Amino acid sequence: MSRILDVDCCVAGGGPAGVMAGLLFARAGCSTLVLEKHGDFLRDFRGDTVHPSTLEVMHELGLLDSFLQRPHDRLSTLSGIFGGQRLDITDFSSLNARCKFIAFMPQWHFLDFLTEKAGTLPTFSIEMRAQVTDLVEDGTGRICGVEATTPEGPLTVRSKLVIGADGRHSLARNKARLKVKDIGAPIDVLWFRIPREQTGGDEPLANTGKGHVLITINRGDYFQCAYVIPKGATERVKAAGIEAFRDTVTHTAPRLSPHISSLKSFDEISPLTVTIDRLEQWSRPGLVMIGDAAHAMSPIGGIGINLAVQDAVAAANLLSGPLAEGTLADSDLDKVQKRRMWPTKATQFAQVEAQNNIIAPLINDPQRLPAPPLPLRIVAKVPWLQRRLAALIGLGVRPEHVTSPQKYAMQT
């Protein structure tokens, strides 16, 4: 027997976009159900960066103080080592924002926090291990719900609005036959962690050697490392063996040497296929797409989570009030794309430029000790450009503020 649930808003996918959208629509008074296919949020290397723009949203929701009480690390400056020479690229102290730093918090803690707060709203519910398998259409082709599998058996959700927030391999966008524009990315990334001595020192984020780029994020007692490789080179790196990989890492960032032996095999390394794409059309009657499901981002700048949150805020600002009042029209759904396409395009353009002009030349020349790339040298010398870069990374293009209605108050 299939269970049937009726809600105002059904969200497919419980990532940053889906959970934030669920919270905001429920807060506005819409009965909201989030369906997440996994049993928990515990997935490593899913992106841990909570940028000043998202922290601003937390403040506007009254959640910032309790959020910052959860364990996290802070990054206030961006710097890199190029051919042995340190370059300070930018810092966030100039930001016109409450929090002038990027908070690093494992994504599952971030999502646990949001679902815990959303769970104090009478209109919010989330089902874990609920995998959306299809969209439901009425006789006119309007999407009016989803089908899902759950541990209790099949589930049909009938809803006035479906939000597709099921990530970059989105089933919702495939089932809705929405066209994807592939922008392309010349790189992939290998993620791993190496223990770290707690020196308290100011650590450079980017490390470069002959043909190598390694990002090292200080996470207290360990470094979260991202080794950048040419597209599709994962198998080639693996074939060279773990010993060769460890040598490359320590040549590129010698300060990782004391604990490199902790990296025992490629099982401890997570490959990320970098994708940059976006939908040409983000909605269909009854359905709107947000987050990675609408636009997969490169990890450059660590802005994927934050863009997903911004989409959720914009969707709630534009749609949750009319949905709660019963006045939402299908023609309104297009407003989300109108609002968010420009920031998406501008951010993806900046990522493509950084990929092609800074990163690709560094990883494609194994002979030459890298000099600081020209665009970064210029930025490092011009304070105005530094402030612009800090704002672009920290706050993004067209930052969103919470203006959606608050029918119910959350426990903060």
Ligand SMILES: Cc1cc2nc3c(=O)[nH]c(=O)nc-3n(C[C@H](O)[C@H](O)[C@H](O)COP(=O)(O)OP(=O)(O)OC[C@H]3O[C@@H](n4cnc5c(N)ncnc54)[C@H](O)[C@@H]3O)c2cc1C
């Ligand atoms: C390895 C890696 C490292 C990254 N590093 C960073 C970083 O440092 N900083 C950063 O900001 N971004 C990073 N990103 C990108 C970031 O994780 C994403 O941009 C962000 O999570 C997008 O949020 P989202 O909610 O749109 O999608 P997702 O986080 O992908 O969430 C989608 C959710 O939908 C669920 N789902 C999928 N299909 C279904 C279905 N059929 N039914 C129900 N549920 C479903 C998934 O389980 C998932 O929980 C990284 C991504 C990867 C893969």
